[in-house]
Amino acid sequence: MSDLAITGLLIATLFVILGSGVWIGLTLSGVAWIGMQLFSSRPAGDAMAVTIWGSSSSWTLTALPLFIWMGEILFRTRLSQDMFKGLAPWVQALPGRLLHTNVIGCTIFAAVSGSSAATCATIGKMTLPELTRRGYPEHMVVGTLAGSSTLGLLIPPSIIMIVYGVAADVSISQLFIAGVLPGILLAALFSGYIALWALRHPEQIPQADERLSFTQKLAASRSLIPVVLLIAAVLGSIYTGIATATEAAAVGVTGALILSTLQGSMNWATFRDALMGATRLYCMIALILAGAAFLTLSMGYIGLPRHLAEWIASLGLNQAQLVAALAVFFIVLGCFLDGISMVVLTMGVLMPTVQAANIDPLWFGVFVVLVVEMAQITPPVGFNLFVLQGMTGRQLPWIARVTLPMFLLMCVAVAIVYLVPGIATWLPQQMSAR
Template sequence: MDLSWIAAFLGLGMLAALATGIWVAVALFAVALAAMMALVPVPAGPVMSTTVWGAANSWDLTALPMFIWMGEILFRSRLSEDMFAGLSPWMRSLPGRLLHVNILGCGIFAAVSGSSAATTATVGRMSLPELKQRGYDERMAIGTLAGSGTLGLLIPPSIILIVYGAATEQSIARLFMAGVLPGAMLCLLFMGYVAIWAMMNKSKMPPQEMAVPILQRLYATRRLFPVIALIVGVIGSIYAGLASPTEAAAIGVMLSLLLSWISGTLSRESFAKALMGATRTSCMIAFILAGAAFLTVAMAFTGIPRELATWIGAMELSPYALLIALTLFFVVLGCFLDGISVVVLTTSVILPMVEQAGLDLIWFGIYLVLVVEMSQITPPVGFNLFVLQGMTGRNIFTVARMALPFFLLMIVAVALIVAFPGLALWLPQTMLSN
C-alpha cells in the first residue's frame, strides 16, 4: 500500500480514537501498536516495552515533576495577593492602570510556575474581584487575564519547553534562555494594546485614583521580594551555569516550601494537596510522552516521516510558506487538544520537515510554544477559557471573544520571531559563547 494511504489511515485512526474520548496516551499507544502489528515485520511487544522504558528513563524529565510541584505549592500560597499589592501602586500612572497588573502578574508567576492554567487561576482569583470592585471594564479584565495567562507556557521554567526538549533531544537550558525575550516581547505587546485601548476608551475606565507617594510605592514593593528571590534562585542558577534545570527545579521546590511556610500558608493539608496535584499532572504528562515515543518509533519503522520529509522537500516550499502552513495546522489542532498533546503528537512527523527546511530546532521550539499558546484561548478546548469560565461564570465562547485581541497579538508575536529569529536565539547564543 502507498505510504500516503497508510499515513491517511493512521491519521484517521488517531482522530477516531480521540473522538471516542479516551485518554490521549491510550490513543497514541493504540495507533502505534496497530501500525506496528499491521505494517511492520517486527515484534511490537518488545519494541513497545523498550521504547517506553527509554522514554521514562530520561534525566531531563526529572525536572518536570519538580517544577510542577513548585507551581502547585505557590498556587496555594498568598503569592497572588503579594503580587497585586506590590505591583498596583506602580501601575496607577500608566494608561490602563491596574489592567497592567494582570499582565505583569502573569509574567511574574509564569517565571515560577511553568503552567498556563495555574498562572491564570492564581493571578485571576485575586485580580478579577479587585478590578470588578474598582469599576474596570469586565471585557478587558477577563481578556487581559486570558491572554497573559498563556505566558506560563513560554516564560521559563516552562513545562511545555521541557516536554519539547525531551522529545527532540534539545538542551532544556538553551530552550529556557530562548523563551525569555519572546516572553518579554509578548508582555510589551499586551501592555501596549491595553494602554492604547485605555486612551481611546476613557469612558470605560474608572475614575482616576489618587497617586501613591513614591515612599509608599517602595514600601509596597517589598511584597515582591520573595517571588523575585525565587525567580533569581531558580532561573538565575540555570543562566549562571550554577545548576542544571533539574537541580534548579529542586531548589525551586525548597524555596517554594520556605516561602509558603514564612507566609503562613504551609500546612499538612496544603502540602498533601500540592504533592498529589503534582503527582497526577506529572503522571499524565509522562504517560502521554511514553505513548508519543512509541508512536515515533512506529512511524520510523513505517518510513512515513522520511517519505513525508522527501515529499515536502520535492515541493520546494520556502521556509516562510512551510511556517504559514504549520501555523494554520497547529491552530486548528489546538482547538481540540491541549498544548502538551499537540507537541508530542506532531513531533515525529513535523521535525523531519523542519530539519529539511533548515530551521533551527531551538528557535522552532519557541515558535511552536507561541502557536500552542493560541490554543489556550481558542474554543472548544482552551484550558485558560475553562479556568476563566469557572471563575467568572461566563460562557466559554464569551470568554473567547474577550480574549480575541490577545489572540491576534500572539499572531503578531509569531510574525515578529519569524522575521527576527534573533529574538529567540540571541540570548542562548550569547550566554553559551560567554
C-alpha cells in the same frame, strides 16, 4: 496497502478514538500498537515496553514534575496572593491602570510556574474579583487575563519547553534562555494594547486610587520580595551555568517550600494538596509522553516521517512559506489537542523537515511555544478558556470573542520573531559565549 494508506488509516483511527473520550495517552499507545502489530514485522509488545520505559526514565524529564510541584505550592499559598498588593501601586499612572496587573502578574508568575493553566487560575483568583469590584470592563479583564496567562508557556521555566527539548533533543537550559526576550516582547504587546484601548475609551476606566509617594509604593511592594527571590534563584542558577534545568527545578521547589513556611501559609494540608496535585498532573503528562514516544516509533516503521518530508519538499515551499504553513497547522491542531500532545505528536515527524529547511531547532522551539500559546485560547479545546469559564461562569464563545485581540497580538509576535530571529537566539548565544 501502501504506506500512505496505512498512515491515513491510523490517523483516522487516532481521531476516532480521541473523539470517543479515551484518554489521550492510552489512545496514542493503542494506535501505535495497532500499527506495529498489523503493519510491521517487529513484535508490538516488545517495542511498547522498550519505548515506554526509555521515554519514562529520561533524567532530563525529572525537571518536569519538580516545576509542576513548585507551581502548585505557589498556587496554594499566600505567595501568589501577595503579588497583586505589590503590583497595584506601580500601574496606577499608566493608561489602563490596574488592567496591567493581569499582564505583569502573569509575567512574574510565569517565571516560577511553567504552566499557562496554573498562571491563569492563580492570577485570575487575585485579579478577577478585585478588578470587577473596582468597575473595570469585564471583557477587558477576562480577555487580557486569557492572553497574558499563556506567558506561562513561554517565560522560563516552561513545561512545554521541557517537553519540546526532550522530543527534539535540544538543550532545555538554552530553550529557557531563548524564551526570555520573546516573553517580554509579548508582554509588552499586551500592555501596549491595554494602553491604546484605554486612551480610546477613557470613560470605561475607573478613577485612580489615592496617589502614593515613591516610599509608600516601595513599602507596598515588600510582598513581591519572596517571589522575586524565588525567580532569581531558579533562573539565575540556570543562566549562570551553576545548575542544569533539573537542578534549578529542585532549587525552585526547595525555595517555594521554605518561603511559604516562613510566611506561615504552609501547613500539612497545603503540602499534601500541592504534592498530590502535581503528581496527578505529571502522571497525565507522562502517560501522554510515553504514548507519543511509542506512536513516533510506530510511525517511523510505517514511514510517515519520510512521506511527510517528501510531500513538503515536493511543494517547493521556501523557509517563510514553511513557517507560515506550520503556524496554521499548529493552530488548527490546537483546536483539538492540548499543547503537550501537539508537541510530542508532531516533533518526531516534523524535525527532519525543519532541519532540512535550515531552521535553527532552538529558534523553532520558541516558535512552537508561541503557536501552542495561541492554541491555548482557541476553542473548542483552549485550556485557558476552560479555566476562565469555570472562574467567571461565562459561556465559551463569549470568552473566545473577548480574547481575539490577544490572539491577533500573538500572530504579530510570531511575525516579529520570524523577521528578527535574534530575539530568540541572541541571549542563548551570549550565554554560550561566556
